[in-house]
Amino acid sequence: MSEPTTRAANMAEAARALRQVSRAKPVEILFWLLALASFLFLPDQYLLLNEVAITGLFALSLDLVIGYGGIVSLGHAAFFGFGCYLAGLLTKFGVPDPLMGLAIAAVGTGVLGFVTSFLVLRGSDLTRIMVTISIAVLLGEIANRLPGLTGGADGLQGVAPGLLLGRFEFDIFGQVAYGYSLAVTFVLFLIARRFIFSPFGWSIRAVKQNALRTSSIGIHVNRRLVVAYTLAAAYAGVAGALLAQTTSFVSLDVLAFHRSADLLLILIIGGTGYLYGGLVGALLFKVIQDFLANLTPEYWEFWIGMLLVALVLIGRDRVTGLPAMLIGKFRRA
Amino acid sequence: MLTNLFDGVAYGMLLFVIACGLSVTLGLMNLINLAHGAFAMAGGYITVVLVNRMGVPFFAALPLAFVLSALLGLVMERTLYVHVYRKSHLEQVMFSIGLVFMAMPAVSFFLGSEQKFITVPAFLDTRYEVFGVSMGAYRLLIILVCGLLAAGLQFIVARTRFGSQLRAAVDDPMVARGLGIRVDAVFATTFAVGSGLAGLGGALGANLLGLDPTFPVKYMVYFLIVVAVGGSAGMTGPLVAAILLGIADVSGKYYLPQFGSFFIYALMIVVLLWRPQGLFARPGGR
Numbered sequence: 001m002s003e004p005t006t007r008a009a010n011m012a013e014a015a016r017a018l019r020q021v022s023r024a025k026p027v028e029i030l031f032w033l034l035a036l037a038s039f040l041f042l043p044d045q046y047l048l049l050n051e052v053a054i055t056g057l058f059a060l061s062l063d064l065v066i067g068y069g070g071i072v073s074l075g076h077a078a079f080f081g082f083g084c085y086l087a088g089l090l091t092k093f094g095v096p097d098p099l100m101g102l103a104i105a106a107v108g109t110g111v112l113g114f115v116t117s118f119l120v121l122r123g124s125d126l127t128r129i130m131v132t133i134s135i136a137v138l139l140g141e142i143a144n145r146l147p148g149l150t151g152g153a154d155g156l157q158g159v160a161p162g163l164l165l166g167r168f169e170f171d172i173f174g175q176v177a178y179g180y181s182l183a184v185t186f187v188l189f190l191i192a193r194r195f196i197f198s199p200f201g202w203s204i205r206a207v208k209q210n211a212l213r214t215s216s217i218g219i220h221v222n223r224r225l226v227v228a229y230t231l232a233a234a235y236a237g238v239a240g241a242l243l244a245q246t247t248s249f250v251s252l253d254v255l256a257f258h259r260s261a262d263l264l265l266i267l268i269i270g271g272t273g274y275l276y277g278g279l280v281g282a283l284l285f286k287v288i289q290d291f292l293a294n295l296t297p298e299y300w301e302f303w304i305g306m307l308l309v310a311l312v313l314i315g316r317d318r319v320t321g322l323p324a325m326l327i328g329k330f331r332r333a
Numbered sequence: 334m335l336t337n338l339f340d341g342v343a344y345g346m347l348l349f350v351i352a353c354g355l356s357v358t359l360g361l362m363n364l365i366n367l368a369h370g371a372f373a374m375a376g377g378y379i380t381v382v383l384v385n386r387m388g389v390p391f392f393a394a395l396p397l398a399f400v401l402s403a404l405l406g407l408v409m410e411r412t413l414y415v416h417v418y419r420k421s422h423l424e425q426v427m428f429s430i431g432l433v434f435m436a437m438p439a440v441s442f443f444l445g446s447e448q449k450f451i452t453v454p455a456f457l458d459t460r461y462e463v464f465g466v467s468m469g470a471y472r473l474l475i476i477l478v479c480g481l482l483a484a485g486l487q488f489i490v491a492r493t494r495f496g497s498q499l500r501a502a503v504d505d506p507m508v509a510r511g512l513g514i515r516v517d518a519v520f521a522t523t524f525a526v527g528s529g530l531a532g533l534g535g536a537l538g539a540n541l542l543g544l545d546p547t548f549p550v551k552y553m554v555y556f557l558i559v560v561a562v563g564g565s566a567g568m569t570g571p572l573v574a575a576i577l578l579g580i581a582d583v584s585g586k587y588y589l590p591q592f593g594s595f596f597i598y599a600l601m602i603v604v605l606l607w608r609p610q611g612l613f614a615r616p617g618g619r
Contacts, residue, residue: 066423072422072423072426074426119602119606122605122606122609124609124610125365125422126359126365126422126557126560126561127561127605127609127610129365129426129557130554130557130558130561130601130605131602131605133554133557134554134598134601134602135602137554137594137598138595138598138599138602141594141595141598142595145595257550258550261430261434264426264427264430265427265430268423268427272423298438298441298442299438299441299442300438301434301435301437301438302434302435302437302438302439302442304431304434305430305431305432305433305434305435305436305438306431306435307431308427308428308430308431308434309413309428309431309432309435311427311431312417312420312424312425312427312428312431313413313416313417313428
């Protein structure tokens with residue numbers, strides 16, 4: 001066989017393998033069917049589920065940064081909070097349409113992510129942790145010091161989003177809210193999935209595995225990280241905007257450190273680098289948190305901390321690898 | 334003006350004593366330990382219990398705070414931390430945040446969630462006027478103790494046999510082991526001493542920094558700044574970084590109260606952009 005034909009055959013083989021990996025698996029379809037079922041059959045849990053969907057989307061965005069980009073961030077709440085305030089303020093200043101607000105929040109947060117991405121490209125993990133924390137703290141300080149605009153410590157009052165699609169009003173039971181959040185999360189998930197399985201997405205994964213080798217085969221490492229970080233920021237902004245619109249309230253808490261830390265925990269519980277980690281983790285975290293808060297309302301954090309320590313000591317792979325292992329079995333079947 | 338400078342130096346010295354252990358474990362041993370502030374908190378609360386409840390004299394309680402925090406650090410290192418040295422940074426972050434999450438409710442469960450003050454001897458409340466600078470005796474004590482500690486530490490790390498063993502163990506654990514250095518013991522000792530110093534700093538600074546269960550999170554970033562900005566070239570970097578931070582924070586809050594801690598964080602981002610490895614990076618170091 002001559003050299004060019006072998007190469008063509010190899011490329012065809014690689015393309016086939018990549019298509020194979022990127023095809024939707026039965027488990028994934030089942031996952032989203034279950035999500036749809038939760039909307040149809042759990043009307044008394046809408047408010048809780050709404051929170052889970054939003055947190056899931058938020059965690060998905062952190063997964064893009066950590067699981068795919070390999071950047072340890074402890075300040076992801078910066079983007080969540082920014083999107084939250086942006087969407088909240090938009091409803092107050094003449095843009096009541098929720099989808100419009102969402103789009104503007106996504107673009108605005110994306111710009112913030114793009115600008116700050118250059119700050120996290122340099123330095124070690126420690127430097128990155130410090131810088132990401134600081135950005136979140138800085139935004140928190142700004143929000144706190146501008147009570148005229150953000151309401152300061154009292155929170156942003158009077159957030160009143162308009163009718164969704166011009167027809168549905170946000171009801172107090174959260175039906176519209178949950179449907180809205182779930183739909184947005186689903187759409188953004190599909191986009192993220194498409195992105196991750198695109199050639200560009202594969203190159204980002206290559207960067208995480210070995211930045212030096214990746215750059216030596218001619219892939220611009222920093223450009224990949226900037227794109228991943230910007231996209232993730234926009235996602236977090238959308239998650240924040242959803243929270244502002246569906247709860248009609250924004251408080252300083254959305255920028256707090258514990259939000260970033262909890263998010264990291266959620267992602268760790270769910271597992272990084274397979275896109276569903278954030279969604280699964282958000283659900284598990286909510287269940288665990290509710291359970292513990294009922295048990296010991298004041299000290300539930302202690303048990304969350306213990307869970308974290310145990311997860312690391314026992315080995316994340318052995319605990320959270322279970323669902324991945326099952327998916328792997330499906331993959332082979 | 335000079336009074337602010339003085340207060341800033343005292344504050345910075347305090348930050349240095351608390352964070353110097355971290356600068357070794359994090360800066361040199363490459364272990365991301367966000368729970369370092371929890372050891373400082375432990376020292377503070379140990380002193381509160383000793384002085385306020387058991388009536389131990391303040392100056393006797395300080396060494397006890399050091400010893401007990403060091404013991405706590407030693408136990409934690411041998412049982413828990415030893416398993417995470419080789420894990421990824423992400424896992425170290427998770428692990429240490431987990432410890433912080435455990436420490437805060439544990440403290441408020443046993444000792445209450447309100448802010449605690451240590452009853453200090455009356456003569457420490459006096460103020461001296463020297464050349465128009467108003468100096469509190471308590472802050473003077475802090476500067477004195479912390480200055481001595483800083484000098485001692487620099488001497489130990491740079492001049493003693495243990496110091497060179499530590500530097501060797503950090504640079505290349507494998508070769509150090511081959512040379513007969515007991516790397517595990519060196520790391521454990523370092524961790525324990527670092528925790529002890531954090532405890533001592535927490536005890537000294539309880540009344541200045543404000544001691545309540547949120548202490549580890551409240552000051553976490555400050556300790557990290559000392560390490561990240563100071564770099565890992567011995568004790569001088571963290572000391573300079575801590576004093577700069579102390580002065581910047583005190584005068585920032587005094588002259589520009591409307592900006593709060595905004596100034597500090599912005600400054601830190603700029604420094605880290607300018608020198609990602611810190612102000613005093615070790616050539617060839619990590």
